[in-house]
Amino acid sequence: MMSGLKWIGATLGWSFGGPIGAIIGLALGSIGDAFASGNGGFLLGDSDTQQTRGRQRRPNYRTQQQRRAQTTSGDFEVSLLILATVVIKADGKQDQRELDYVRSQFVSMYGKDRANKAFSLFKKVSQQTIPLRQVCMQIQQMMDHASRLQLMHFLFNIAKADGMVTEDEERQIYTIAGYLGISSGDYNSIKAMFYNSSNNAYKILEITKSATNDEIKKAYRKMAKKYHPDKVEHLGEEHKKGAEDKFKQVQKAYEQLQKERGF
Known part of the structure; x- marks a missing residue:
């Protein structure tokens, strides 16, 4: 111990x-x-x-x-595992595929030894009743915006690990987003990365189908800056991969609209 x-x-x-x-x-x-x-x-x-x-x-x-910029890898890690336990239990059960996903992500980020310790702590935390609002308020107050967006992306990844995001899981993530001070635009942008629909590319870029080509280009530059992996550089290399995944989704959305509109 x-x-x-x-x-x-x-x-x-x-x-x-x-x-x-x-x-x-x-x-x-x-x-x-x-x-x-x-x-x-x-x-x-x-x-x-x-x-x-x-x-x-x-x-x-x-x-x-004033210490938001000093959020450590460990701060992010424990915030993540606490919120992950809440999402996994949102639909009334702990699906093994979701648990396996959490473990695999811990291994990819932290290495096997640290991941085993993190997952052991995760299981102990999952046995508690989490004061969600208070936990999220602490995170919102102390963690920078880019890192909070990264938390949201990871939570959707967990919910999708069993093949689909249930209504209960989505509702729980939406509640967490509100407590974390995540705007509806940012929430819908990240959410759209996990669903297939005709307007997902627009949602990811936080624009509507009525946007002009110039507005699409401007939105792409804005979102590329917001989701750039360097934004979470202070969390360490272990957390940059998730940020790179979000960044690639923005690029993919932009390229899709370029192809559809021919600009």
Whole structure:
């Protein structure tokens, strides 16, 4: 268990505090007590435990609004696995294909050893009742916009892992998007990457079919900039692949409209 503590403690930043820290602390169980005594007094555990042990020593993530650019790979990782458990349970069951997808993505991003630790934590978190609104508020407050868009893309990937995104899963992701401060345009853009319809290319570029060719070109430049992998460079190389997937979808949508309209 100490190896698990070393792994998670070394990769977290602002997610040490607030509801995310409490969820991770509860998942790690007694490790939280050891962590509290050896890391500046930060307490990982449920809210009652936090309030009765060293209340003044616990960092307040609400005072760190200027630290968005400092979101670490670990912050993104634990935010992702917490939200993933919510989406997977949205339709009332945990489909093995979705669980396999999460594990495979962890392996591709982090390597087998770290992925095994992450997935073990994921399973423990999935046993909890997640205070979704509070978790999302912490993420919205502390995580930059590009990284939050990356979270949304990953959640749709998970929901689609069993072949389709159910209404319950889509509704849950939509709720998460609202709590994360994701605009309807951005939400529909990412959502369109996972569906087949005649106007998906327009939705991905956040325009309508009435857009002129010049407006399409302008929208493409805007979306290419928004979804460029460099936007999540601070999360580390392990998270750039997902960003590259979004970027390729924008390019594909633009090329489709170029072909359809002949410009």
